[in-house]
Amino acid sequence: MMRIKQLEVENFRVFLKKEKFDFSDADLILCDAPNGSGKTTMLDAIEWCLTGNIGRLSDTYSKRLSKSDQKKNYNLKTILKHKKCPKENTIVSLKIMLDGNKYIITREQKDDTLLNPGQVIVYDMDNNLLDKEILEEWVQKETFYQYHVFDMQKAYNFLGKDKQSVEKFFVDFTRQYNEAKRVVDNLEVFQDDINLKKQEISGKKISEDKLKDVREKIAAYVEKKEMLQYEKKxxxxxxxxxxxxxxxxxxxxxxxxxxxxxxxxxxxxxxxxxxxxxxxxxxxxxxxxxxxxxxxxxxxxxxVEKELYNENFKVQLENELLELQKMSLTKDNIELIHSKIIEFQRKEFTKDYWNVEWEKVLNENSVIEELRNDINILGDGNNVLNLLTSLIADKNSVIEYRNQLRNNGEEMICPLCGSSETFSEMEDEEILQQAQKYSDEHAKLLGDKKKKLKAHEDAKNQLMTDIVERAKNALKEKMTEVSSALKEIVILNEICKNYTTYVExxxxxxxxxxxxxxxxxxxxxxxxxxxxxxxxxxxxxxxxxxxxxxxxxxxxxxxxxxxxxxxxxxxxxxxxxxxxxxxEYSNELLSKKITSLQQCISNKEIVSTKNQLEKWEETNRQIDEKIDELTKLNDLAGGKIDDINKVLLDLRKEEYAMVGPYLSKIFQKLSRDIHIKEFRLSKRDSNQGSKELDILDEEGRPILNMFSDGQLSVFMMSYFLGNAFRLADKEKMSIYMMDDVTSCMDDINMLAFLDLIKYQLKTENGAFSQLFFSSCNERIHNLLEWKANGCGIKCKRIVLNEVQN
Incomplete structure (x- = not known):
């Protein structure tokens, strides 16, 4: 038998931080906490870790929302995770004991949803990773919530079930008749195959519309007695x-x-x-x-001769005129574009004219260059001239210098040439006389050079002006010529436009x-x-x-x-x-030959059409026979199915007749109500009613219409315990959970309930190997704990106030 030793949760619903619950070797685990403290969440964690689902939540979630709304993000939040940690993973881990071996089951989920069961891993006591499929051998996850969890929500949901759904709650109390069901299923598959086969061969039939068209064609055709003879020509x-x-x-x-x-x-x-x-x-x-x-x-x-009809000629002239209008002539660019001006073929600006005039310009340039060089050379001596000029201007200072030397009796030496004899004897007016003469001659020579330079520059400028002016005149004449040609083209094309149109x-x-x-x-x-x-x-x-x-x-x-x-x-x-x-051709000959040949072909076609019609009708007849055979087989299989279902229905009725008293015994033992003597589970005889199950009292009255909430809860507890007894020797998983059933305790015979729980936990092969009981009623917990301790049942009490997040 399986036993849960420890539960560890992290970011699971109300539990934010990692919490660990140690159940040791307890057979009875009491979860004592006020509402909202997490006692239901603890049981949810066990169910989710084992199955990947929480039955009470997924059932109401699917009823509350449409399938499309269930997948929307705003409806998925906080169904698994704590509201403060929406991005962290949810992790639940169980340590279990099964057949003397220890195992760890851990389930982890990234998304906040029950639509995905998350990832589950199973380890043994040596930390070896086991195949996760082993968990399906231990736990029947599809029926876990139905058979292993008892809560008040299940009781209220039961009231809302239709009669067809009610049977699903009790069908497991009866034998399954798998062999008979397998025969029925195979017969139904056989019927499906027959129907598919009928559809397949029916598709091969020739449609009645097609047969009708052929029959009408044959009926409308009247063979002529006298055929038109085919012309021999x-x-x-x-x-x-x-x-x-x-x-x-x-x-x-x-x-x-x-x-x-x-x-x-x-x-x-x-x-x-x-x-x-x-x-x-x-x-x-x-x-x-x-x-x-x-x-x-x-x-x-x-x-025509000038090809003026060609639009390209006009466009070419327009572009040429545009280029001429853009052309600018200056002294700076005349050398570069003179060849274009010569191409205009104007008398005032020929190639000979250019060569002669430009030769003059080049000569002037040569003279100007030479004069500029001379002037630069003469200008290089300006320092000496400047010094001499300064001395000449300050001649009295030189005379005073000589007089001072004479008065002092010193030797009179010239400050420029170092001579003493000449400098001491010459008159005052002779001092710097040669410097004055040299300065005058140099100034005259430099002035003459500059005058010649200006004269040649003026001559060159005049030559360039004349050249540019004649080039402008040539350009103007060319522009006039092109403009006139364009005007002539426009006039001529206007006169000849009709002629041009006709020729084109x-x-x-x-x-x-x-x-x-x-x-x-x-x-x-x-x-x-x-x-x-x-x-x-x-x-x-x-x-x-x-x-x-x-x-x-x-x-x-x-x-x-x-x-x-x-x-x-x-x-x-x-x-x-x-x-x-x-x-040889004529329309009459062609018409006769075609008509005659068509008549012969029609005769042959009608014979062929009759033969084809007979084949089609024979094919349809054979197909109809085959369909009749298949229909008989289908009816035969249907009869067999009805016979088997009738036998199964009779057997079910007999077995449900025994289930009622079985649940009645449990109900009467637990309930304080003595008015209901017996439950009867009754199936109807009609085809539609065969899928419906009524729950009646001993006089045939619907019990669900009479139950109070408390009685309904006791009935559902009877159903819960009845399933536990039924599964005692069939499942390894004999762990059960009862969640907050305080509201029905007033209708329960507490002494009988406690004795039943005690007996099942204490007995070696009892229905319960471990029971989780949660309630906010401390009195009930005290009674259960007292009862367990009194008969040697290991009990563990979990108080959740200390771990509330």
């Missing part, structure tokens, strides 16, 4: 005129050849009509061109033949008119051709409604591919 090469000897396939091939001949002839006539229409259109355009030449011969000749239309037929060059002279245009006139189809001939092509299209069954000749021609040319060589 050959219409195309190698034609077989003995059609009677041909098979239907051969007739179909010959009929297609006749159609191709018709399509070919229609294409030929349509081409003649289209060519005639085109010739007439060309002739009209040529006559218009001829008229324009007569009115504007010179203008047209000029437009003609070029859409033959651009080479009807070029502007070929259509500039009246005589040549006149020759073209005479030439094209031969291809023009007259009105009378055109009407006859149109009638002929219309007749042909009717003969070959071609629908030409809403189509022009171009569209018809495309299709007739496709259909006339691989046409045989036509020997």
């Amino acid at each position: 050959l219409l195309f090469e190698n034609e077989n005129v003995e059609i009677i000897s041909q098979s239907k396939e051969e007739m179909d091939v010959q009929l297609q050849k006749l159609y191709r001949c018709g399509y070919s002839k229609a294409s030929e006539i349509i081409k003649t009509l289209l060519n005639g229409q085109q010739a007439l259109e060309i002739k009209t355009h040529l006559e218009n061109v001829e008229r324009e030449i007569l009115q504007h011969p010179k203008e047209i000749l000029k437009v 239309r003609l070029q859409s037929f033959d651009s080479k033949k009807y070029s502007f060059e070929n259509l500039k002279e009246y005589k040549k245009v006149e020759n073209y008119i005479e030439e094209i006139n031969r291809d023009v189809v007259g009105k009378e001939k055109s009407n006859q051709l149109e009638k002929d092509v219309k007749d042909i299209l009717i003969i070959i069954g071609y629908n030409s409604e809403g189509k022009n000749y171009e569209e018809i021609l495309k299709e007739t040319e496709i259909q006339s591919r691989e046409v045989p060589l036509i020997v």
